[in-house]
Amino acid sequence: MTTTIGRYLHLPTAGSGVSHLRRDQPLGAGLVQIAASNATHICRENGLRHLWDDPGAAVVGRALSMPGADVESFDWDRLDSASPAGFARFCGVWQIRRYGETSRWPRVELRCRAGVTTAGGQTGGLILVVTPGCVIPSPARHSSGTVTFTDALADRAVTVEIVSGRGPRTETWTPRVGTAAVAPEPAEHGAVTTIGVWVGAWCTSNQDTDPIEVRGLTVFLREPA
């Protein structure tokens, strides 16, 4: 059965003078189906937000801390070094909702341009990690995706399929507004689901003279596969 046709159809509403939903009008099945399709589609699409932008770095020379190790062992603290230049970024904690009326999470996608800068035979890599809040990624608790490359600057994409229990976390948000010593009771409060996002890059050369470059990074949510 279909829940949405995948696009929004305008229904003239209050103030337009020709509202199909105004009082005392007959309500046909077609109108209600359009309204349901619209609502479902907007629920799906409005949740696919952008999360992060970063210009990147011209030189990333740092190798994984344990050569040959699984990239899941990406050492976020040590790999954010100055020499050889590392690249590890905390990209914030952001709200996320399941994809519309479905039980699936949106995918988290990193897009950028990246490549090796010399013919030194090095391999570069990118890792995108989703964590429960602002915690250092740990393989037992996060969802991640990686890509490696040995060629020159080109479009790259890393996609993470979020796994429940390995990223999304429920927070209670109770807005504490204003500067009064005793904050007023917020008009609204409730629960949200959030994820923490991390992006890292590495280069097997482990030296800044044979590095990779990573440019124009963007992380956003997109529809499930």
Added chain:
Amino acid sequence: MTSTPRALGLVAPAIEAQSMATGLTVRAAHGFALASLANDAAGGRPSQRAFIGRTGDAIVSWYYQPTPTTRYAVMRLYVRRTAVPVAHDAVTLELTVTDGTATLSPGDPDLPLGTDGSRRYTATPTTYGEFTSMGAGYTFWFDLAAMVSAGLSSTAPWRFTLEIACDATVITEAVTFDEAPRWSTDDGDAFGVVESSILPSLPIASTEWERIGATLEHGYRYGIRTYHQRAIDETAGAWLSTTAAAYAALTGDEESAGVPLVWAVRSRDVRGGVAVPVEWRVRYRITGAVAPQKGYVRLTTGAGAYTLTLSDVSGTWADSTVGTASLAAGIDTLTWEGYVDAGTLEIAALCVWDGPA
């Protein structure tokens, strides 16, 4: 006026289109589910945001488009150690918000507590690690409705400007700004359906279905997504710049010499594969020029190239007018270029967000 709390469900209600086909019996559950779905569409998934990356002392700005649907927003600060801990080293913040006419200055009672430079935000003292010293971050809440009541425009974009001061052994790893979803429905608002008014055995009131339609329009019109946002320190000289006399890549936004960075975006596909209207704005200054000399910035997307003329040559930071543009449907790319009649054009903030659909 009726106001009722509503929880954000794990998923939105599912309505099979065929359940309301001709010949089937209309039941109260149909209207209830549709009202709930419309509420979720309009207020459950706000998508404007800002991110300030790793920085020491800095003055950074970002833009925000107020909407009738969002009531609260949250800013989070993450402080990180960079050296052996020194007792009491901390970060302080001073926040100003303006719509270009009215301004809320640091310490204004409608801005969050602790954004007037008076409070000190430290990293976790017991760890020397880098990211591990951030803790869970500090949280600051904005009551956007109160800020409008205090004089800010409810329609014109706002500029948030944050002055960050960091002691020697700490830095600001990140500042994030995020809209909160709505957790209540109020029939005093221009959108939202009080779901409990559509229950079995209750009569259908004259306006409930019309409010469902209006709520859907709000979800469509005000589901504004921030596509691209950068905030660069206005004091340290790392801003984007050009002295070119014709459109060229901006220094600080180059993939290689003369080639602008390419930024991927995924447009909000509400109309089914057609171009998506967006708005955009930059914060700039022009030095070494005199009126009527000007600067120019160009945003190029898959749907076209769009320009703004920058006329303030006073040498101080200024906000451009709001430009309009379009994104191609699906995954699109953005690039930025600029030039100046004379002197130097510098840009410290850029933002692209959904425009009137």
